[in-house]
Structure formats: C-alpha cells, structure tokens
Amino acid sequence: MSLLPVDDALKAILGRVPAVTPEQVPLGEAIGRVLAAPVVAGHNQPPFDASAMDGYAVRAKDVVEGARLRVIGTSQAGAGYGGGVHRGEVVRIFTGAPVPPGADTVIMQEEAVRDGDFVHFTAPARLGHSVRAKGNDFSTGQSLIAAGTRLTPMQIAVAAAANQARLTVAQRPRIALLATGDELVLPGTPLGPDQIVASNSFGLSAMLAPYARQVDDHGIVSDDADRLRERLERILTAGPDVLITTGGASVGEHDLVQDILKGLGVSLDFWRINMRPGKPLMFGSHGRTLVFGLPGNPVSAMVTAMVFIKPALRAWVGHGEPAPWRLPLAGPTPSNTARRHFMRARLVQGADGIQALPISQTDSGHTSSLAAADLLVVQPENDPGQPIGTVVEALPIDAF
Ligand SMILES: Nc1nc2c(c(=O)[nH]1)N[C@H]1C(S)=C(S)[C@@H](COP(=O)(O)OP(=O)(O)OC[C@H]3O[C@@H](n4cnc5c(N)ncnc54)[C@H](O)[C@@H]3O)O[C@H]1N2
Numbered sequence: 001m002s003l004l005p006v007d008d009a010l011k012a013i014l015g016r017v018p019a020v021t022p023e024q025v026p027l028g029e030a031i032g033r034v035l036a037a038p039v040v041a042g043h044n045q046p047p048f049d050a051s052a053m054d055g056y057a058v059r060a061k062d063v064v065e066g067a068r069l070r071v072i073g074t075s076q077a078g079a080g081y082g083g084g085v086h087r088g089e090v091v092r093i094f095t096g097a098p099v100p101p102g103a104d105t106v107i108m109q110e111e112a113v114r115d116g117d118f119v120h121f122t123a124p125a126r127l128g129h130s131v132r133a134k135g136n137d138f139s140t141g142q143s144l145i146a147a148g149t150r151l152t153p154m155q156i157a158v159a160a161a162a163n164q165a166r167l168t169v170a171q172r173p174r175i176a177l178l179a180t181g182d183e184l185v186l187p188g189t190p191l192g193p194d195q196i197v198a199s200n201s202f203g204l205s206a207m208l209a210p211y212a213r214q215v216d217d218h219g220i221v222s223d224d225a226d227r228l229r230e231r232l233e234r235i236l237t238a239g240p241d242v243l244i245t246t247g248g249a250s251v252g253e254h255d256l257v258q259d260i261l262k263g264l265g266v267s268l269d270f271w272r273i274n275m276r277p278g279k280p281l282m283f284g285s286h287g288r289t290l291v292f293g294l295p296g297n298p299v300s301a302m303v304t305a306m307v308f309i310k311p312a313l314r315a316w317v318g319h320g321e322p323a324p325w326r327l328p329l330a331g332p333t334p335s336n337t338a339r340r341h342f343m344r345a346r347l348v349q350g351a352d353g354i355q356a357l358p359i360s361q362t363d364s365g366h367t368s369s370l371a372a373a374d375l376l377v378v379q380p381e382n383d384p385g386q387p388i389g390t391v392v393e394a395l396p397i398d399a400f
C-alpha cells in the first residue's frame, strides 16, 4: 500500500471540517476564543472632545503674552462644565473631562500660574494640544477586531471599551481520547513486568484543550477486540465532534483499532502517511464525528496531532492557518528518506537572531527529547541534508 503525501492527507482532513458555528459568550469568558464576527464599536471613542491633561481648557488665541484669563468653572471626568468658554475665559479641567464648547486647547497645570479667579500661562498655547478629539480613537460602527482573530488580553480590553458585553465566537468541538494497549498503565501506578506508562492522552489533552469545549479522556483499553469494540461503540454513540485513539494503528496482530472502527461504521478516508514519525496515522468519520487513529509511539502521536489535528481544529474555529516559521539552521541536518520528516529542534539565539538547532534523536519512541523541543523542522522528502545557515521551515510547538 503506498503512503499518502502529507499535503494530500491534510487537504482530505480539512475537507471534512464543518463550517464555523457562532455562539455568544460574555466578555469575561472570551479570552483565547476565536471571533466568529468582528468586534464593532458601539459608540465614538472618546464620546466627546476630552482633555488629556490636568490643566486649563482655553481658546488658544486668547493665550498671548501678559494675558490674565478668568477661570469660570470646572470640568471633571463624569461632570463636565455646563456652559461655554468665551473670549478671555478658561475652565479648570481634569484628565478625561469633556472640553467645553468654545475651548480648543488644554494647557497643563505645570505651565499655569493661578491667582485667585485668574490664571496666566508660562508657555504659549499650541492649538488643539492635549485635546483628544471625539471619535479619534474609534467611531461608531467601526470594525475593530476581525473575525478569525484569537482574542488576546489587549483585544478583550478593546472589546470592552467598544461597549460589547458579549462577543460572537466560534463554537469549539468536544474531543474524546482513548489510549489502547495491554501494556499501558496510568501515571502514578507502580510498573509491573512489561508495562509502560500511558503518556499520550495527557500530552494530547494539554495540546488540544485550547481548541476544545471539552476534552473527555476515556482512559486506557486493552488490545482485546471485544473490550475495544464495546468502548469505542460507547464513545461513538455519545457522538463527540472528534475522536482520537492512540496505539494499535500499525500492522501487527494486536493492531485492531482500524478493523473495529470500520466494523462500527467508521468510514476510513485514509491510512498511512508519507511522513516520519507518524506513518500509520488513520483518519475517517462516523456521522458528524471526525476520527483520528494516531500511532502509539509517543513522539508519533504528538507530531501527528500537531501536523494534522491542530490545523483541523484551527479550521473548526475559523482561525486562519499561520504561515510556518522560516529559520536558519544552527546545526546541519542529515539526509532524509523518501518520507517527510518532522524533526525535533530547539530554538537557540545565534549571532544574527533566533535559529533552529536540530535534535539528533529521531526515534519515535524517545520521549525525553520531546521535552527539549521547541519546534518541528520540516525536512522535505528525499532532502539531501542541509548545512548550518540554511533557512528551513519549522512549526512552533507551543503556538495556537
Ligand atoms: N512491521 C511493522 N511494524 C511497525 C510498522 C510497520 O510499518 N511495519 N510501523 C511502525 C511505526 S512507524 C509505528 S509509529 C508504530 C505504531 O504502532 P501502533 O500505533 O500500532 O502502536 P503500538 O504498537 O500500540 O505502540 C507503539 C509503542 O508506543 C507505546 N505506546 C502506545 N500507546 C501509548 C500511550 N498511550 N502512551 C505511551 N506510550 C504508548 C507502546 O507501548 C509501544 O512501545 O508501529 C511500528 N511498527
């Protein structure tokens, strides 16, 4: 059976992702969510001409050498001066307060000398200075943050300033995880003979949680056909948006996952990708549920999730696919095979900026090297190997 090119597999997966479904959330729950509609300003900001300083609101042309101007009132934030400013008059004003009609400039109090009801200034007026014009920040109806944006704390502040108490964001999928293997035990369990600690579901849950409404970890099931069938049937009946299994994806007699999934009505789109690690990845669907069968090897599971599941979930929430990074190599790469290689690498500071230092360990069962990796360098199929300094494509591991 020939291996499917990585790009074809990704295209097939993205083709199965449903259209974005919008939902409304309160601002306080919107951090990290992806906008399904732009944030639009509900009013002008500032809503009136506002002072940027504590000082005096003046008519600039009245501020001439030797002029003593009469202080006729006060404008403070939340309580503007009720009248207008006429020739020879000023209003005491505070930061954020409305600039009264007639005044066109604010002079800060450090440049003012107060004398009872009068004031004179030690510096000339600069017309319009320290006045924030109405609507100069944003105006009613203006689109402030585009749909598809994943909200940052700064953008939450802007949405609040735009007077939006609720935001329209993309609904996120419900994800189910199941680890398969007779040898697996949960972290924290003393290891019996021939046992291995199940780590995949913990890494996957952590990786995918930012994209998910909920991640349900269904634990471990042994390589027993009846038990596996029963567990998978129960999960599929509950109808998660995405089901991810790990292990049992390869060709051994104990690799039962594919046949059982098919028996339960999963229609398989493909199995086996031209990549390393991660070759035995399978993908299909069951009703509305997208089904990913990841290889059991810990590096293969995390890499295939990064390369295929993260893009699928980004598409699910309508977040545009980020361009891969392009970084110079801080160390050479060896020649590659005919499979596209996703090579663990570290970010290092070179003389001319950030570089990618490949990690020489390429065994898909070698987990500790994953802890050191910041990036996956994408080594093309049949690449002859590259010297230090070659600019290569890389996927940042800790990025949405
Ligand atoms: N004859 C062949 N053998 C293998 C092939 C092949 O093409 N022909 N492919 C190899 C490749 S590539 C991979 S990748 C693995 C994947 O196999 P499976 O998906 O069937 O994975 P398992 O055999 O169940 O497990 C592999 C390895 O990973 C450990 N494991 C499994 N689940 C977990 C977990 N949740 N947490 C941590 N570690 C886990 C398991 O104990 C095994 O050591 O197949 C190759 N073989």
Ligand code: MOO
Residues within 6 Å of the ligand: 275, 276, 277, 278, 279, 280, 295, 297, 300, 364, 365
């Ligand atoms: O494709 Mo497997 O993931 O190399 O070990």
